Amino acid sequence: MENKNILMQADHSRSRLMKEKAFLWIVVFFSVITISPIILIIWRLIQKGIHQLSFSFLSKTTPDAFEAMTAVAAGERIPGGIVNGITGTLLMVALAAIIAIPTGLISGIYLYENPGKRLANLIRNVADILQGVPSIVLGLISYLWVVRYVTQGFSALAGSVALSIMMLPMIVRSTEETLKMIPITIKEAALALGVPYHKVILRVLIPTSFSGLSTGILLGISRIIGETAPLMLTALGSTAINWDITKPTSAIPLLVWEFYNNPYMVDMIWTSSLLLMIIVLSFNLMSKQIGTKRK
Amino acid sequence: MGNENIISVNNPILSVRNLTVAYDHVPAVKDVTVDFKKNSVTAIMGPSGCGKSTLLRAFNRMHELYENIETTGTILMGDVDIMKMPTIKVRRRMGMVFQRPNPFPTMSIYDNVISGYKLNGIPLKKSDKDEIVERSLSDVALWDEVKDSLNKKGTFLSGGQQQRLCIARALAFNPEIILLDEPTSALDPIATSKIEDLVVKLKENYTIIMVTHNMSQAARISDYSLFMYLGELVEYNKTKIMFTNPKDRRTEEYLTGKFG
């Protein structure tokens, strides 16, 4: 029986080798297909966006339509920049993070501590459902709650609420998963020293899982930075720098959409997208960096 | 309790009366009554799953952290019921060392030693901290090895050093009793013998209760031995007597290697 098997293997070894080779090429082929979009995107953005990138692009507000039209007609660089979008993104993302991080951490800790409880299952399911809700719907919800009743008009706050709902489930689940990875022996070591339960969580579990928690938060942030749809219905946009959370506010992705709709500003899409891409990628890289640091 | 297999001890430091511990209503420790002698090493032996850890963890009330565990019976330290003491006091008077070394991974060696104070928010002067760290690390024969790297993470140490660090962490609180749950089962023979030497030395100042499923270890370092089987305390005696002249057939079978 055994001998027969070996013989059969020898017979098949040639065709097997060919199969393995073919398989390898298929893998390479599809890998290239997978990574080529990102490379093409970055290449294209640099190619088309780099010549608009300048100090004034980062420090001036968006030009009005007439200025842009004159510049394009004269064959000049479009004046102005996107600083109102940069500050708006900063404001709204920071506010969304301030709402979502504490809420998400506390819910995640609750899930970890009470895995079987009914409320925990409810939270877990809601988080999973929220993760699948289209972002435009979250914008609509924030419109109904915040724009209509809280700020009575389009506002940065409304944008942040939509973004925070988007970020929340990611933080909840990553907090729970990260805490679950801490060996129970670490927790018991603290309890055996008489440390009260809430201090074990605050002073042992959270510091021990710090890198995992920050990875989740950074990924959540990088996820919401580029969101456009929920902001259209909530923050609306603004041509001036605005730090008032109750007023309409711009954001980089909103500007990309506005530039697209204005034939004289189309060129600014590329530079804005390039900037957005750089920001999102750096958040991604940061979270990877922290992720690999933990042994 | 009228059981000739179980000796009584004068002036016990810890008295356990009719202790039963159940997981989800299934008892894992059944009606155990035993007294522990001060400044001695007592080994808790028995085959895997017989309830050794469960018994040990009842002493410093670790079970009350879990909802599915039910403990009945009385445990006295001196004449005080430990159930009536604040948790922190019980755990300060009884340090615990676990099977796997578990220093806090975010803390330095120095901070690990005084972690009981730090985590409980007990303020200490810098000079007191230094003194406690040096004394505790010297007590576990680790001071000379780590005195130049106190700021390194505790997890950088070898397994045996980590386990001694964990014992130092327990000693830093000045406990009366040290509970050890198979402290050498994850260690190599050299690290194991260092811990064994340490345990024998520590009984001058502390009372040691140590779970082991290694009979020769129990024979080497313990003064008293306690044999458990299926959650019951089968036999309790001076180690020398128990190993040479076991009273119960099950003890004899265990010690001669018939099971476990």
Ligand SMILES: Nc1ncnc2c1ncn2[C@@H]1O[C@H](COP(=O)(O)OP(=O)(O)O)[C@@H](O)[C@H]1O
């Ligand atoms: N957390 C737990 N939940 C349910 N049953 C447990 C738990 N821990 C231990 N047990 C059961 O209790 C019995 C005694 O376990 P343990 O005290 O750990 O034994 P030992 O330390 O002697 O190996 C075993 O049957 C084990 O399966």
Ligand SMILES: [Mg+2]
């Ligand atoms: Mg055990």
